[in-house]
Amino acid sequence: MEAIRSLELIFLYKYNRSFKVHSTPKPSSLPQTSSMAATPGFLTDWPWKPLGSFKYVVLAPWVVKSTYDSVTSDAKDIDYGLLAVFPFLLLRMLNNQFWISLSRYKTAKGKNRIVDKTIEFEQVDRERDWDDQIIFNGLLYYIGIYYLDNAKHLPLWRLDGVIIVTLLHMGVVEFLYYWLHRALHHHYLYNRYHSHHHSSIVTEPITSVIHPFGEHIAYFTLFAIPLLTMTLTKTGSIVAFAGYVTYIDVMNNMGHCNFELIPKIAFSIFPPLKYLMYTPSYHSLHHTQFRTNYSLFMPFYDYVYGTLDKSTDTLYEKSLEQKDESPDVVHITHLTTPESIYHMRLGFASVASKPYTSPKWYLRVLWPFTMMSMILTWFYGKTTFVIERNVFKNMRIQTWAIPKYKIQYFMEWQRETINGLIENAILEAESKGAKVVTLGLFNQAEELNMSGELFIRRNPKLKVKLVDGSSLAVAVVLNSIPKRTTRVAFKGNFNKVAYSLALALCRKGIQVAISRHGDYQKLKSELELSGDQEKLIISRISSENVWLVGDGLSKEKELKAPKGTLIIPYSHFPPNNLQKDCIYYPTPAMLTPKHLENVDSCENWLPRRVMSAWRIAGVLHVLEGWNVDECGNEMFNIDKIWQASLLHGFTPVTKSFN
Ligand SMILES: [Zn+2]
Numbered sequence: 220m221e222a223i224r225s226l227e228l229i230f231l232y233k234y235n236r237s238f239k240v241h242s243t244p245k246p247s248s249l250p251q252t253s254s255m256a257a258t259p260g261f262l263t264d265w266p267w268k269p270l271g272s273f274k275y276v277v278l279a280p281w282v283v284k285s286t287y288d289s290v291t292s293d294a295k296d297i298d299y300g301l302l303a304v305f306p307f308l309l310l311r312m313l314n315n316q317f318w319i320s321l322s323r324y325k326t327a328k329g330k331n332r333i334v335d336k337t338i339e340f341e342q343v344d345r346e347r348d349w350d351d352q353i354i355f356n357g358l359l360y361y362i363g364i365y366y367l368d369n370a371k372h373l374p375l376w377r378l379d380g381v382i383i384v385t386l387l388h389m390g391v392v393e394f395l396y397y398w399l400h401r402a403l404h405h406h407y408l409y410n411r412y413h414s415h416h417h418s419s420i421v422t423e424p425i426t427s428v429i430h431p432f433g434e435h436i437a438y439f440t441l442f443a444i445p446l447l448t449m450t451l452t453k454t455g456s457i458v459a460f461a462g463y464v465t466y467i468d469v470m471n472n473m474g475h476c477n478f479e480l481i482p483k484i485a486f487s488i489f490p491p492l493k494y495l496m497y498t499p500s501y502h503s504l505h506h507t508q509f510r511t512n513y514s515l516f517m518p519f520y521d522y523v524y525g526t527l528d529k530s531t532d533t534l535y536e537k538s539l540e541q542k543d544e545s546p547d548v549v550h551i552t553h554l555t556t557p558e559s560i561y562h563m564r565l566g567f568a569s570v571a572s573k574p575y576t577s578p579k580w581y582l583r584v585l586w587p588f589t590m591m592s593m594i595l596t597w598f599y600g601k602t603t604f605v606i607e608r609n610v611f612k613n614m615r616i617q618t619w620a621i622p623k624y625k626i627q628y629f630m631e632w633q634r635e636t637i638n639g640l641i642e643n644a645i646l647e648a649e650s651k652g653a654k655v656v657t658l659g660l661f662n663q664a665e666e667l668n669m670s671g672e673l674f675i676r677r678n679p680k681l682k683v684k685l686v687d688g689s690s691l692a693v694a695v696v697l698n699s700i701p702k703r704t705t706r707v708a709f710k711g712n713f714n715k716v717a718y719s720l721a722l723a724l725c726r727k728g729i730q731v732a733i734s735r736h737g738d739y740q741k742l743k744s745e746l747e748l749s750g751d752q753e754k755l756i757i758s759r760i761s762s763e764n765v766w767l768v769g770d771g772l773s774k775e776k777e778l779k780a781p782k783g784t785l786i787i788p789y790s791h792f793p794p795n796n797l798q799k800d801c802i803y804y805p806t807p808a809m810l811t812p813k814h815l816e817n818v819d820s821c822e823n824w825l826p827r828r829v830m831s832a833w834r835i836a837g838v839l840h841v842l843e844g845w846n847v848d849e850c851g852n853e854m855f856n857i858d859k860i861w862q863a864s865l866l867h868g869f870t871p872v873t874k875s876f877n
């Protein structure tokens with residue numbers, strides 16, 4: 220019941236009004252509060268947890284004071300070490316983000332992937348506060364510099380300090396960490412603290428910093444040994460500090476990235492390296508086996524104390540040989556708004572795990588980066604890229620993105636380039652063994668490529684089937700219309716889906732109001748063949764209380780909807796949601812069954828585990844082995860695809876009013 224409520228709340232939040240969900244997705248897939256260790260112990264929560272997303276303010280006084288002190292100092296008295304703390308913290312965040320994006324991209328493609336298990340929303344929710352560690356460290360750096368005289372005015376570089384840090388890390392930190400880690404696996408500490416980190420069997424780079432607060436205190440104390448020794452012996456330097464912390468971050472992220480990236484040649488050139496540097500597959504065994512490979516970054520101590528996992532070498536080699544995955548079905552989508560890059564699965568993990576509505580304020584702050592990325596994609600975006608990989612029973616589904624923004628689909632001079640990108644993606648999907656390619660959002664626009672027809676004409680020998688999913692979109696809309704409806708109005712662009720919807724509604728005895736003469740004439744001549752034409756009217760008046768809405772509905776027209784109108788989109792993009800006293804349904808979509816795995820992000824504006832009809836259609840075509848195209852003027856059997864969707868566990872997300 221709680222699960223139903225959670226999903227319902229998302230709908231209410233996004234679409235203003237009263238949605239009901241027919242079925243319950245599996246509880247783990249729904250937003251939950253982060254689960255901590257099995258029996259949380261003392262110092263489990265971060266002290267700033269009550270502040271929520273305002274937690275960053277704990278750093279503000281220190282950032283302001285350090286900046287003020289530096290600005291008001293004479294040039295020769297500026298403490299560059301102090302001034303560098305804040306930019307360094309930002310760089311650490313950037314480093315972590317880089318690893319998240321890289322790991323998500325590489326593991327979706329499949330090459331060199333280590334653990335082939337799935338990640339769900341629950342893990343993303345649990346790991347969303349990965350920056351707590353950086354805030355915590357930042358506070359300690361500021362306190363250290365302000366209260367330890369030796370930490371002030373560090374030089375840029377000193378060799379002796381670097382040697383001290385290296386030796387202390389290898390001899391002391393690695394040794395103590397090994398035994399601390401063994402202790403953390405004792406059931407008393409494991410249940411209270413360390414089990415939180417081990418909740419992730421498949422790791423993401425930032426899993427590395429997901430620990431209860433108390434455990435972070437222990438780790439910082441360990442890492443402070445070389446740093447404090449360097450400070451107290453006056454051998455410290457900015458490079459040694461930043462270098463050591465960056466080394467820890469890189470090794471941590473790498474160890475949890477779930478794809479193997481250390482080439483064999485590294486170990487053949489310098490064989491002792493296997494005692495000095497772990498690999499991602501090495502630490503992944505600690506997460507799958509729990510009782511082996513305890514070392515921090517240097518496997519040496521596992522060799523010494525006999526805790527090295529026997530399959531370490533085989534897993535390493537197997538992971539390096541792992542090829543790109545062959546998908547059964549490929550969905551081709553594209554970028555939407557400039558800020559959508561952060562919402563993509565390869566962007567900010569926790570932002571991507573929520574429906575994309577309007578850009579958040581903190582994403583707007585990133586506008587210089589957003590603009591830069593847009594310019595780069597505009598000129599250099601030459602190939603599609605994998606953004607997501609899902610598993611449905613034994614079927615492998617991939618989503619690829621065309622590096623073009625929504626706005627570019629409206630530019631005539633961009634059309635050939637976009638079609639070229641889509642065509643190359645289709646051919647690549649075929650060469651990888653895909654059975655079906657679905658065209659998402661504007662990749663199937665009629666004015667762009669006639670709902671995919673262009674690609675069939677250009678490649679008559681194409682084996683992979685092209686599916687635009689129109690039939691399921693029609694079925695979803697038809698089944699969303701309340702049962703007692705007698706009149707509906709069509710608004711916005713009239714396309715293949717609208718045409719089919721209008722015919723079906725007239726034949727069901729529902730009066731259909733069309734505003735454009737051309738569309739009316741075309742429908743009328745078709746309906747005359749079966750004698751159903753009397754239900755079709757041409758009307759610009761907006762008195763109907765059910766609107767079926769296509770793309771391109773202007774704000775002015777949307778504002779003319781009478782109070783209480785039910786607005787059901789058949790569009791790829793949602794309308795503007797301008798009318799607070801109207802009821803908006805989502806774009807055609809269904810709730811996915813529990814067989815769909817590895818779902819850790821939302822499909823654009825759709826709630827968690829809700830998939831667009833166009834994408835589901837491809838899955839159904841493969842599951843049912845239909846082996847036919849659905850593009851151009853071709854429309855698959857609407858009843859047949861609707862029944863198949865229900866049979867395979869997809870459920871409607873809206874409920875008719877009675
Ligand atoms: Zn452990």
Ligand SMILES: [Zn+2]
Binds near residue numbers: 426475
């Ligand atoms: Zn770990």
